[in-house]
Amino acid sequence: MSIAADNDDKPLTLARERFERIYNTIRDRICLIEYEPGARLAEEELAREFGVSRTPLRRVLSRLEGEGLLESRHGVGTFVINVDLDALLPVYRLRMELAALMGKLDPIPRTPEDLARVRALLGRCDALIQAPDPKAYARLNMDFFHELAAMIGNQPLREISERLYFLTNRVWLRSAPLLDLKDEVAVFRREVADILAAMELGDWESVGYIRRSHIAMWVRRMQQHQEEGR
Numbered sequence: 534m535s536i537a538a539d540n541d542d543k544p545l546t547l548a549r550e551r552f553e554r555i556y557n558t559i560r561d562r563i564c565l566i567e568y569e570p571g572a573r574l575a576e577e578e579l580a581r582e583f584g585v586s587r588t589p590l591r592r593v594l595s596r597l598e599g600e601g602l603l604e605s606r607h608g609v610g611t612f613v614i615n616v617d618l619d620a621l622l623p624v625y626r627l628r629m630e631l632a633a634l635m636g637k638l639d640p641i642p643r644t645p646e647d648l649a650r651v652r653a654l655l656g657r658c659d660a661l662i663q664a665p666d667p668k669a670y671a672r673l674n675m676d677f678f679h680e681l682a683a684m685i686g687n688q689p690l691r692e693i694s695e696r697l698y699f700l701t702n703r704v705w706l707r708s709a710p711l712l713d714l715k716d717e718v719a720v721f722r723r724e725v726a727d728i729l730a731a732m733e734l735g736d737w738e739s740v741g742y743i744r745r746s747h748i749a750m751w752v753r754r755m756q757q758h759q760e761e762g763r
Contacts, residue, residue: 548589555583556593563602563613564699565671566706570615574603601700616703618755625752628697629745631690636741639686643732651680651729658722665714670721671706677725678702681744684737704755711758720750 559579562568580590594611597603605611643651657673678698685691724747731739 551583551585552589552593555585555590556596558583559593560597560602560699561675563597564675564702565668566703568613570613570703570707572613573610574613576611600696616701616707618704618708618752618759621701621704622752624697624701625748628694628701629748631694631697632745632748633741634687634690635681635685635694635744636737636739638690640737640740641684641686642735642737643684647680647683648729648732651677651725651732654680654725655722655729658718658725661718662715662722665718667706667709667714670714670718671702674705674721675702677721681728681740684732684740705751708755708758711761717754720747720754 559568559574568574574594576587576590576594580587583590594603594605598605598611602614603611604614654673654677661670661673682691682695682698685694724743727743728740731737731743
């Protein structure tokens with residue numbers, strides 16, 4: 534490739550990096566409920582914050598709308614979609630089945646550095662058990678998901694797994710007032726420990742099945758807590 538052609542690619546690369554940075558930031562704010570369900574996102578304010586025009590910002594919001602996190606109302610604005618466990622149960626069932634596939638379809642072996650990052654999550658779990666914090670737990674859960682997604686070698690499976698995770702992960706934070714956070718973190722720690730042990734053995738199929746089992750147990754716990762809270 535010529536130097537001129539390489540330079541021509543740089544604006545596209547920078548634009549893509551900017552898009553992903555804005556997208557990831559807004560998505561994380563939605564998923565950590567820094568933007569409350571039903572909140573209106575002000576395009577002008579966001580454009581100023583990120584130092585972009587409204588055109589690239591709208592592309593980001595359009596992608597988030599396509600992923601089911603935002604809703605555009607003509608002539609009114611763009612709003613954060615609400616979350617409801619009962620409505621999302623079909624999505625959770627699909628997540629369970631997809632989780633079982635992560636260790637079957639071209640899993641990417643974990644390096645010592647990868648395993649060290651997962652091991653560090655256990656330390657964060659221990660700290661949270663001592664000082665529970667819903668937002669910190671939500672961030673920890675998200676970081677663990679990213680470690681799992683990184684081992685998915687099948688690109689379509691990875692993309693849909695990511696989309697469904699971010700579509701559903703706010704349910705936990707919305708239910709947090711009903712939960713014993715120490716117990717939730719303890720259960721999550723067992724999942725991380727079990728999956729780490731399977732990763733260390735290179736048993737990728739077990740990683741998927743452990744993940745599937747914990748998603749199923751989590752849904753049952755959330756349903757039970759909802760019933761008790763009614």
